[in-house]
Amino acid sequence: MLRKITFWIIGIFFLLYGLVRVLGGVMVISALLSVEDEGTNVAAQKVRSFMDNPDTFAIIPLNPIGYMTYILLMGLVLIGGTSGVLLYRRWGVWVMSSYFVLYLLLFLNFWVFNIKVAHLTGGFFLFLFFLWLRPKRALKP
Numbered sequence: 001m002l003r004k005i006t007f008w009i010i011g012i013f014f015l016l017y018g019l020v021r022v023l024g025g026v027m028v029i030s031a032l033l034s035v036e037d038e039g040t041n042v043a044a045q046k047v048r049s050f051m052d053n054p055d056t057f058a059i060i061p062l063n064p065i066g067y068m069t070y071i072l073l074m075g076l077v078l079i080g081g082t083s084g085v086l087l088y089r090r091w092g093v094w095v096m097s098s099y100f101v102l103y104l105l106l107f108l109n110f111w112v113f114n115i116k117v118a119h120l121t122g123g124f125f126l127f128l129f130f131l132w133l134r135p136k137r138a139l140k141p
Contacts, residue, residue, distance in 0.1 A: 007133040021075025
């Protein structure tokens with residue numbers, strides 16, 4: 001019983017984290033497009049300064065809106081994948097795995113390795129634990 005409860009708590013955590021990415025992406029994109037909001041303007045300025053910094057190396061250069069759209073896409077993929085795992089769909093694991101691939105590609109694109117690498121690693125191990133906790137039932141297509 002504890003295993004099933006922990007599984008659902010982690011699943012809800014991943015869903016909420018995906019939602020934060022989606023909403024954060026929408027809000028920062030709005031700020032980048034000059035929709036006035038004090039809180040998101042600070043975040044938009046941080047994204048703008050990182051993306052416009054001449055020292056920022058990128059294999060595939062992105063403008064600030066492109067970068068935040070990528071973050072928003074990551075959130076949608078995480079929500080979709082988590083939903084699939086919670087609903088015992090085969091595709092859920094693959095979609096959720098692709099979130100971590102997208103996250104890794106972001107690091108590789110910019111060659112920026114910071115504390116977020118630990119965040120990615122911790123999230124991946126939590127994902128593996130999440131899959132291990134999943135009650136053993138037949139997966140649906």
